[in-house]
Amino acid sequence: MASRISITELAQEWLRLDQNPETRKEISTLLETNNNAELEARLRNHIEFGTAGLRASMEAGFSRMNDLTVIQASQGLCLYVLEHVKDAKERGVVIGHDHRHHSNDFARLTAGVFLSKGVKVYAYKDLVHTPMVPFGVKSLNAACGIMITASHNPKKDNGYKVYWGNACQIIPPHDEGIAKMILDNLDPWVWDYKSFENPALIDPTDKLVPAYFDQVEKLCIAKEDNAASDTKFVYTAMHGVGYPFAKQVFERFGFKPLIPTKEQIEPDPEFPTVVFPNPEEGKGALALAFKTADEVGATVVFANDPDADRFTVAEKQDNGEWILFTGNQIGTMFACNALENWRSSGKSDAKVAMLCSTVSSNMLAKVSKTEGIHWEDTLTGFKWIGNRAIDLEKEGYNVIFGYEEAIGFMLGDIVRDKDGVSALGCFAQMTAALYKKGVKISGYLDSLYKKYGYFVSANSYFICYEKETIDRIFNKMRFGASPQNDETGRFSHKPTYPTHIGPHKVTNVRDLTLGYDTSKKDGVPTLPVSPSAQMITFYLENGCVFTLRTSGTEPKIKYYLEVSSSTQQEAELQAKEIEAAMCSQLLEPEVNGLQYRVSA
Template sequence: MADIDALVQEYLSLDQNPATNQEIKGLFEKKDFATLKALLTNRLEFGTAGLRAEMGSGYSRMNELTVIQATQGLYAHLHSTVPNLKDKGVVVGHDHRFNSDSFAKLTAAVFLSKDVKVYYLKGLVHTPLVPFTVTTTGAACGIMITASHNPKQDNGYKVYAANGCQIIAPTDKQVAQKILENLKPWTWDYDLVNTSKLVVEKTEEFKEKYFARLAEIRHFPTKSKNVKFLYTAMHGVGLEFAKKSFKAFNLPEFELCQEQVLPDPDFPTVKFPNPEEKGALDLAIKSADKVGAQIILANDPDADRLAIAEKVGDKWHVFTGNQIGVILASFILESFKEKGQTANLGVLTTTVSSHMLEELAKMNGMRFEETLTGFKWLGNKAIEMEKEGTKAIFAYEEAIGFMCYDIVKDKDGVSALGVFSEWANHLYGKGQTVYDHLQNLYQKYGYWVSQNSYFICHDKPTINKIFDKIRYAPNSTNLDYPNEIGGFKVVYVRDLTIGYDNLAPNNKPALPVSSSSQMVTFKLENDCLITLRTSGTEPKIKYYTEYKGRDAESGKTELAKIVQSMIDNLLEPQLNNLQ
């Protein structure tokens, strides 16, 4: 009890919400120490993507209690902000990870216990089906239980607003406050989804509508097999949806990486179930060579991302997210051109993705926008553009996330898979590879090369020390950013952690500022761009760099020198014990 008393006094000494303070005092007086401890020690962050954490017992882990608490807070927020919540209902779906099924049932039960209709997507679904169902039904929100491409011990709770986009500030903070105000479980019922009359179970109908929309964006009417594809689901839920995507685009069936196409929450053949990670595609490459496939298509476990590799000569080229993004943009733009629909089109990407897309947009008379990292920003910006009269036909982020046409305002690895494969099949029919097409794009829009990676750091004070050294003079709070990197003068600085932009009016950046994460961008006199940022879900310091070279090889060589200088002088991995 003494430690609880100490926690109470510490908590009350902070500048907290008075209503919450009264709740703490009341719980203490009632000796309800279980709820009190939950309130005082809950460290499970509810951010703009919802929850994502390692599963296990305790208030800082993903478990049944924290899922119930998160859902109660979400319900309380919706109840106070959404008219006709009970009639609008909510959408709940889940993937195949450990506990996803039970987490989804408990999530639904919280809403059902408050007489709210629930569109419950039974069985395993890919993440994009949730926002699609939200906008199709007019639901108040959607919840997807998934940890996407995180390690097997993780799970997550992703929240979509009524517009089909992931929630953004200030909604996340409002929900987080409501969670703290509603910690004591209202219900703990796994079976309510099977017995309540408020459950709407039309999963197959929503799938049919989703794939009907994919069929509408099909560009080539005839069925031909010009290239052999091989598919891997990375032990996730994607196989069913990838097959139906190929059918919607009138493409012949693909070959399978047999060891990875069925759902398995243990992810036995990969260290991390992320097709971006080095070595993640090794097994698929081995399988493709065995069956003679020329292109590998890989979804991440919840199938909202897409990775691609192509056999070029006797080697495999794994396309970067930036390369896939520009390739897809060129395909989609061409489809609009061939239909004579070129007015008021727009594309968008994030601040850490390639500006080759901006060059493509500029040369083709399209509007270009950039946002902060994450589709929660891209999706909402796309809606904003459309309200202003611009049709957002494509968006992407370099972490292999792509929004093609207007199927969903979020990344979707299944629609992207269909769009890419249809055009790749078309290119092969003309005797051209996708890699050939990429080289043509480089010749037209410039040789944009990038070098992106990360260091692992589990110690937050060390991370803060690194970034403080980058932005401040020694033993001071006076700004003192680097004057040069790699021998080139720094001509532009944007710091979205403290809200500084040296070229903006009053040095105030146009993009949102967040002191809870680190993000600094430098532009050098040779137009090289460098962004350093921390990950929102992993203990990583990420760096993103880009340079437009005279040609691909010289560009890579020059960029590599700059990147090494940045690592040695700004991140100092040996001094800071970065992995």
Template structure:
């Protein structure tokens, strides 16, 4: 199995030169076939600091140059958002970012040896966090039909044709526009600020960690673009380090990942900690209270704060609220949905992943909506129309400007979040997973959920009707294509999921407490994940309700003991 750090190893289930070449030349063949004038428009290639990322970016570029395709190869380390930004600016045919975000093939996939090579290559471009991240000509990550088209093209082009990439940068087809794209990127970041003249006066102190990744120089430029005083860096994590020596897992969501940043903040009496993941497309934050305790914001809490910020900005523009839209993944908080119902703007949900969020935003734009914000609970946030993908740098400075403005009003991010709960209802999440290494057991569990009392038919599944004393009010099964809230066809509005994925909504008999529960399989790990959110007027009642739902989910729906499911 390939480790997180992306070392090159031989073998079909490893990341290595052969796998990169096969994926790149299959992608090249498909792009030439599917995109008009692809060779002249060119492709964008970038890489971060992971082991062998620069080499693999060169091999990727070589595969395209060998077919007379122009390549805009970014020189040096770049953050992921620069690639889709460049695709849009240059009107390129596609973009490829080499990030090393690959956890290998999971043992639970139960693949035969003959299928491992093929599955490894396809996982590189179709996983949730692929090491070879592909953006289409619309500057958004690929979805159907292009993911399947690329998949078939890779399978048809497995014979490696190009190995030497030493002369790539000297090729007339290899063009360096890195500096121009970086400058253009920060012009677009600067356009996001609304308080540039007052930002320099903020008394707040910010500590920033780059998590051993590439974000530090980009964050320095972004702070300058917004006019903020310099942040305090976490020196031990400031420089790119593919070994990630100070963290067990370089993910801002992981417990302990921000310990060094918080220690640094305590030393400097800083008010907030900011964090980007290693390729700088995700963002996290923490707030120090007056008693010195720290609040770690969840992705949903940050999404709610950002959604409110963008709503307030839109209102100041004087534009009609019915022309505003925001997007979130279906497993993210429903609070922005509640906000939309209360305020009169459009809310759209989509499948998990920014390939769906970005494409949903583009579709809404085509329908005449302005879409200034989208997010997913896994710390991904999208601002403005220049990048339809998550951007940790933009999210960081937007957060800083938001809390700076709140501070001028005598508020904090935490206190403002409580105000929003009072206004739109209290929302609390409880997300986790069950561990199961047997695909057949997973299928059996979901089969039971779809035929809970044994009366399902080929036309109509039969799902649980209650959970923890709540009545199930709707079920949307994106695996079999059933949505109880959409009669008479009962077809879901969202596309189907490649794995098991069912979402339940339920409420108490008096309607005061509600939950949304999504249960789905992981595409990369032996897990059945659940995303649970409770809402209501009373925070205590919601807090009591959620553990009861989790207990019934595990004990009765999943039969965790009988099916030998593990828990974190």
């Protein structure tokens, strides 16, 4: 919306377009009470469509998730797909949804938009975990897919995740093309809550859920041993959709039933027992699962996030302490186990590749170099990992594993996306084999450290809601305290990054926002550049690498720091020291009013 339009006119435009009585009332009340500040926040800007699709809090307004903005997004996506995908009407769209407030309505409204243009619609009418949408796109050769979910975000949020016809999340330039098409088609064509009752709509659940598990079951290589295992596994769905899928993968792998954390097993959009429904947030998020495990005498806890595309694991040690493994640690164990299974399969002469995001551990690179297999890193997000995996397949590689440190894991080629359910089955299988040999998970990880070196990470985030503050922080890293702009608003000189972080010399810097890499002769980085997101990586003389970046879906400045050494103690000491220096020197939390992460 143009800035010259008054806030009253914007509110009237909302009321003209919106057909939901509840959200109409929200805006009407704000108008009546002259709450212009809140109206500005909600109406002045349109919710931004990017490679992550949409994600925002659920309330009235053009910048929020609600019936109107979901319909508008669906209209833009529908027209873009019809224009750019051959036979899109016949190939159709796959739609899924989780259990969050309004997810069912958003899925129905989305289906109604596509049906109104004669597009074939496959919609899972019941709850599914997110990987069922890309699996559906791949299995049905659909033109695109949409999952209504906000993953592990707080309960007030919802989202709209888009998959392209290759069954991967969209990457540029599709995001920009879809965003433009949305803004060109803001008047609703249809407002159909009853689309799931339309006889033209197809529910693929009965066909595709068994087909999905048939594929996942192929990752099972030791069903008899799994069935004989006495290992007890406690599971939490984090109030999400995962339990029926987790239960079935355990059955397919031959295990005795999972032991559920009863307080968190049923889908509940209120997420009553956790501040953040994210198992990555720390031991607090898994407190009830630990309590259940202690009660039943289990030493292993598994968790999925609410839409079950992420997975994590914790293990009770002999001293009674619970260790919650990081995404990097789980990823390294998965990678080494996948490689071992691949070689045992008799296919070790084939070209094998593994992938991880650029903010994930360098340990996978070390493993791959040592073992003589192909490895690459990508930009953050499985949209990049999945699309690169497809490209490598075309080059003759078998991409047996990919991961990102945010507890996302891709086992095999069932979906080129993270999948917490296939990860659950495979990690349980690995754990059972270790326990049979009398080896704990932590012991297996330590054996990998001894072989490849100790890699210690310090990953966390600060919360910041002001874009201006975030831009100022990152631009100070690039240009010092007083960056100079030319008349066009662009910076008028080359960046002058810090030469030291604490006592440690900076050897090179890669800035994927500006598109600048000091290690390259031409200054051009090999990874794609994204001017709309902040991301800078620093390489230190002692081998430490750390990245600072903004989140595409949350108001966070995230950082990922890693140090490797021949001993764990030395690596941990260096990581702690450099983390403190990085935060105080580059982020200046007190000066910039940053809020450190809150434990779940």
